[in-house]
Amino acid sequence: MTRPAEGHDPQPLFELIEVEKVYMVRRPGSVFSTAKVGLPALDGVRLKIRKGASVAIVGESGSGKSTLLRVLLGLTRPTEGRALYQGRPIDEVRAEGREFARQVAMVYQDARGSLNPRMTIGALIAEPLRHFAICPETDLPARVKALLARVGLPAEVADRYPSALSGGQVRRVAIARALASEPTVLVADEAVSGLDVSTQAQLLNLLRRLQREMALTLVFITHDLGVASYLCEDIAIMYLGRIVETGPTNAVLNAPAHPYARALRRAAPEFFAPITEPLPGEIPSPLDLPPGCRFSGRCDRVQPDCHLSDPALLRFGGPAANRAAACFYPLTESPTAPQKRDIHA
Amino acid sequence: MTDVLLSVEGLTVHRGARRILDDVSFSLGRGETLALVGESGAGKSTIAAALMGLLAGQARVEGTAAFDEAPDLLSLPEKAWNRLRGRRLAMIFQDAGAALNPCYTVGSQLTTVLRRQLSLGRAEARARAIALLESVGLNDAAARMSAYPHQLSGGMQQRVMVAIALACDPDLLFADEPTSALDVTIQAQIVRLILDQTKQKGASCIFVLHDLALASQSCDRIVVLYAGQVMEAGPSETVLRDPRHPYTRLLKSCVIEIGTSELDPPPGSVPGYDDLPAGCRFASRCPRALPRCRTDKPRLEEVAGRSLACWNPEEAA
Ligand SMILES: Nc1ncnc2c1ncn2[C@@H]1O[C@H](COP(=O)(O)OP(=O)(O)OP(=O)(O)O)[C@@H](O)[C@H]1O
Ligand SMILES: Nc1ncnc2c1ncn2[C@@H]1O[C@H](COP(=O)(O)OP(=O)(O)OP(=O)(O)O)[C@@H](O)[C@H]1O
Ligand code: SF4
Ligand SMILES: [Mg+2]
Ligand SMILES: [Mg+2]
Numbered sequence: 001m002t003r004p005a006e007g008h009d010p011q012p013l014f015e016l017i018e019v020e021k022v023y024m025v026r027r028p029g030s031v032f033s034t035a036k037v038g039l040p041a042l043d044g045v046r047l048k049i050r051k052g053a054s055v056a057i058v059g060e061s062g063s064g065k066s067t068l069l070r071v072l073l074g075l076t077r078p079t080e081g082r083a084l085y086q087g088r089p090i091d092e093v094r095a096e097g098r099e100f101a102r103q104v105a106m107v108y109q110d111a112r113g114s115l116n117p118r119m120t121i122g123a124l125i126a127e128p129l130r131h132f133a134i135c136p137e138t139d140l141p142a143r144v145k146a147l148l149a150r151v152g153l154p155a156e157v158a159d160r161y162p163s164a165l166s167g168g169q170v171r172r173v174a175i176a177r178a179l180a181s182e183p184t185v186l187v188a189d190e191a192v193s194g195l196d197v198s199t200q201a202q203l204l205n206l207l208r209r210l211q212r213e214m215a216l217t218l219v220f221i222t223h224d225l226g227v228a229s230y231l232c233e234d235i236a237i238m239y240l241g242r243i244v245e246t247g248p249t250n251a252v253l254n255a256p257a258h259p260y261a262r263a264l265r266r267a268a269p270e271f272f273a274p275i276t277e278p279l280p281g282e283i284p285s286p287l288d289l290p291p292g293c294r295f296s297g298r299c300d301r302v303q304p305d306c307h308l309s310d311p312a313l314l315r316f317g318g319p320a321a322n323r324a325a326a327c328f329y330p331l332t333e334s335p336t337a338p339q340k341r342d343i344h345a
Numbered sequence: 346m347t348d349v350l351l352s353v354e355g356l357t358v359h360r361g362a363r364r365i366l367d368d369v370s371f372s373l374g375r376g377e378t379l380a381l382v383g384e385s386g387a388g389k390s391t392i393a394a395a396l397m398g399l400l401a402g403q404a405r406v407e408g409t410a411a412f413d414e415a416p417d418l419l420s421l422p423e424k425a426w427n428r429l430r431g432r433r434l435a436m437i438f439q440d441a442g443a444a445l446n447p448c449y450t451v452g453s454q455l456t457t458v459l460r461r462q463l464s465l466g467r468a469e470a471r472a473r474a475i476a477l478l479e480s481v482g483l484n485d486a487a488a489r490m491s492a493y494p495h496q497l498s499g500g501m502q503q504r505v506m507v508a509i510a511l512a513c514d515p516d517l518l519f520a521d522e523p524t525s526a527l528d529v530t531i532q533a534q535i536v537r538l539i540l541d542q543t544k545q546k547g548a549s550c551i552f553v554l555h556d557l558a559l560a561s562q563s564c565d566r567i568v569v570l571y572a573g574q575v576m577e578a579g580p581s582e583t584v585l586r587d588p589r590h591p592y593t594r595l596l597k598s599c600v601i602e603i604g605t606s607e608l609d610p611p612p613g614s615v616p617g618y619d620d621l622p623a624g625c626r627f628a629s630r631c632p633r634a635l636p637r638c639r640t641d642k643p644r645l646e647e648v649a650g651r652s653l654a655c656w657n658p659e660e661a662a
Contacts, residue, residue, distance in 0.1 A: 060530065061499070167385070168614055196384035197555070197599040201610035204601070223529060226601035230608070253603050267533040268603060269558035271585065278534040282498055 011087055012048040013185065013217055014072055019045040020080035021067050025287075039286050041067040042078070043241040046313055051184075054211055054218040056228035056249060058264070059238030060283055065221045066109075068238070069187055072219065073106060102132045105183035109190040109221075111174035115162045121148075121173055122158030128180040147176040151206060168199035172206070179210070185217040186210075192227060204230055225268045229253055234322075237261045240286060240294045243313055247323030257316065257325040257332050259299045293328070301329045348375040350549050351396075351517060355408035356419070358391055358400065358573075363618040365391050365404070366573045367626070370645060371652075373566065375516070378540065378550045380560035380581060382596070383570035384615050389553045392570075393519045395419065397436055398426045413516060432462050435515040437506050437539070439522040439553075444506060445494040451478075451505050452490030455512065462513045477508040481538060500531035504538065511542055518543055521553040536563055557600050561585045569593050572615060572626040579651025589649060589658040591633045625656070633657045 021042040027035050042064045049055055049072075057065045070076035071083050074094035083090045085100065094100045108114040115124055125144045129135060135143050145155045151172040162170055171191060178186060191207075192200045208231060211218050222228050228235055228249055235249040237258065245258040256262040263279040281298040284290055290297050292307040299306070306328055313326040351373045358366040366388045373379045381389045394400050396410055396418060410418040413433070421429070438444040446454060455474040459465050465473060471490070478486035481504040494502055503523060510518055520539055536552075540563055543550045554560050560567055560581055567581040569592065577590035588594045599610050613630045622628045628638040635657050643654040649661070 166614055196615065197557075197596060198384065198610045199614055201599040201601070201608040202612070205608060205610070224601070225529075225603050226605060229603045230601050230605055250604070263530055265603070267529045269556050269562060270602060271558045271561045271600075272582070273562060275537060275540070275562045276533060278537050279530045282500055282531075 010050075013051045013053075013086060014047070014049040014090075015084040015087075016045050016047040016068075016071065016078075016081070017084070018081035019071060019078045019083055021064075021071065021076060022079045027287075037287060040241050040289075041286070042071070044310075044312070045081070045241075045243055047236060047243060047246070049217065049219065052215050052217055053234060054220065054232040056232035056235045057219065057221045057238065058223060058225065058228055058235060060223070062240070062283065062286065063238040064241045065238055066189055069106075069189055069219065069221060073104060073187060074100065098132060102181040103183055104185040104187060105178035105181055107171075107174050107178050107186065107188040107191045109193075111171045111191075112162060112167070114174060115170065115177075117162050119161075120158065121160055121162070121165070124162075124173065125158075125176055125180055128177055132181045134180065134182060143180075147180055150179065150210075151176045152202065166199075168195055168203065171195065171199075171203060175203075175206070175210075179214075183216070185219070187219045189221045190223070191220070193222065193224065200227075207231060225253060225264065237264065240283065240289065242294065242310075242326060244295065244327070245323075245325045246313070247321070251321070251323060255331070257323065257330040258295075258327045259301050259329075259331065260295045261325075262331060263298075293326075295327075301327075301331075303329060349373070349411075350375040350377075350413055352411045353392075353396070353408065354410070356392065356395060356410065357407040358388070358395055359405040360403070364573065364621075365618065366395070369408070369570070369573075369575050371566075371568045371575065371578050373517075373549055373551065375549055376544070376547050377566060378543065378552060378564045379566040379568065380564035381551060381553045381568050381570065382555070382557060382560055384596075386572070386615055386618075387570040388573040389570060390521055391573075393436065393521055393551070393553060397430060397434060397519065398423070431458065431515075432513045433515055434517045434519070435510040435513070436519040437503075437510045437521065437523050445502060447494055450491050450493055451497070455490075455505070455509055458509055458512050473512075474508075477512055478505070480542070481505070481508045481511075482534070483508075500534065503531075503535050507535070507538055507542065511546070511548075514546055514548070516548055518548055518550045519553070520550060522555065523552070557585060557597055558602065569596065572618070572621060574626050575645060575652070575654060576627065577651060577653050577655075578645070583650045587649075587662045589651070589653055589661075590655050591631050591657075591659060592627045594659055595630075625654070633659070 019042055022038040022040050024036040025039045027037050057068060059065055071078055074090040077091050085093050122144050125147055126140050129140055129143055144158055148155055148157055153172050192203050210216060220232055232249050235252050236243050237245045239260050245252060245261045253265055256265050266276045279298055292309055293311055296302045296306045311326045311328050313324050315324045316332055317323050349372055354370050356366055356369040383389055395406055400406055406419050408419060412418050452474055456470040459470040459473055475486045478489060483489050483501060483504055523535055552564055564581050567584050568578040569576045571592050576592045577584055588597055595611055611630055616629060622639045624640045624642050625638045628634045638656050643656050645652045645654045
């Protein structure tokens, strides 16, 4: 869609370069001691997001998805590496004023918790309109009504309180609020999980339509590969703080290269298919990472050298394929070894 | 179904004036797995609670539920329940973290169950507990006995729950969304574990699920609920390959699989229990509703190899 036809990349909207985020946490089991240890929530993360792209971030709990979003939003500063928005450090851009916050809107996972229960829906949506001075005061009611219509809610909802709305309606309100500032980027953390299937389908269609109509850049965290493939052109799969595979969603899900990506793909329920042999073992604790590749303890392609060093995210399949994986023994179709070229080369 | 283990007839539950379950009937054979599906608030957990005798004093329960040689679970006195619950009927709750007691080690929670239910001695209970933890795939089981729940990952906590539920070799296991709090690869492990363990022991299992695709993969039978009424029930293969109830069709059409390119969900959402139509509870959203659907309640009837409650069912696919 917005992928450049020519080989050279224009400046991406967001770019993460070797981003690392270490949280200092209390050593587990030492309730009374104040000794802290570093927990690497993100480690060596590289990601480019083009304007108008739709990117799904998937991975198991604790893999660093929310931390990655916080870095993109400028709410968390990386411990190492650089996080750029249009070529400039995100925290710097954010500190300059409201413009960044207006452009980059967020839909939180806990939609109900993000809405003040004592404000009416109308007032909740008017709030960002005022804050960002989107329209004159007299136009507010009409704007609120238009935003409600945009997310498929009737106008009378404006007079109600969040407690009088269903879970799906509350998510719509959260999306309407995010759209109020006329953003160019929408960042959503599990915005449709835990909803009924029919409500989820309605919301996904809404997000798809908005993305097309308003040319939004969409960054969407989900643990559901079906949702990722329905909504997002590109995908980034995370495991324990690292991106282990990226590429066009369909290509990645049809033929995953990283053994973890394949395991995720196989674990996704499929009508009438025999239930698959699950991936063995548990996810290691981020405080106690195995040496070498973090997936090595659960991987069926593991070789002795996988325990020696951590594989980097490398491109394969040529520039047109736009794919990369962090594995010494990826599942690529070509019989020859994958092109081991640095992603930034 | 040759050997029926559980047969529920006309299960109706009132909470105050609200009829949460309305005339629910289904049955389950020995060794079979059954999926209870339906959107939030459909009454899935209420069915489990009623059959586990957990609604006493909270709700008015009518109907019968024959279980093995017991003619009716729903009219059992509380005393009789103490011999059944945890022993012959066991339950795995949705949120393992909350269901396990944070103040006791995994080992003591497991041995308490074994000693109370099976009257085992201390050493015997401990040996049995370790064997159970091993059977649910917890490595280093002896060492894990002294772990507190918070020291285990969500997946391990859920395995411990499975171990506790299976401790006394129950005939019937309820698993109320055993995996929705877990990640996909761990979720696959737990579903597989429950299926393997119940199959091995010849036990039956009722899974409360949200995911129709997962139901088709893991369950022999399925019951589709909407707002407290059974819409369609039968062998999951029959029901899910060729749904005849408009609601089952709708649910299936909303499932997103990898590669789904279009979704066409109907507008609206599940109604509240306060404004239900007198007839079919799905009538207000049904694309095939006839005038009589709003006033007359369709009864469950045997149609095309399944039970169906609909005045205007879909044609064969
Ligand atoms: N403020 C914090 N302080 C300390 N550790 C944190 C903090 N926030 C996150 N972590 C840890 O960082 C790691 C990554 O967490 P993050 O919330 O980014 O994961 P996630 O992929 O969003 O998981 P989930 O799917 O459960 O939301 C986890 O191990 C988490 O415990
Ligand atoms: N303790 C309670 N007191 C009053 N009403 C209740 C109680 N528990 C459940 N209900 C109501 O009973 C109805 C059925 O609830 P139930 O928990 O059985 O649904 P469910 O199908 O399990 O939904 P979910 O998928 O959200 O778990 C709902 O309308 C719910 O609000
Ligand atoms: S690097 Fe080795 S251990 Fe890691 S995913 Fe690839 S094959 Fe498996
Ligand atoms: Mg998160
Ligand atoms: Mg429930």
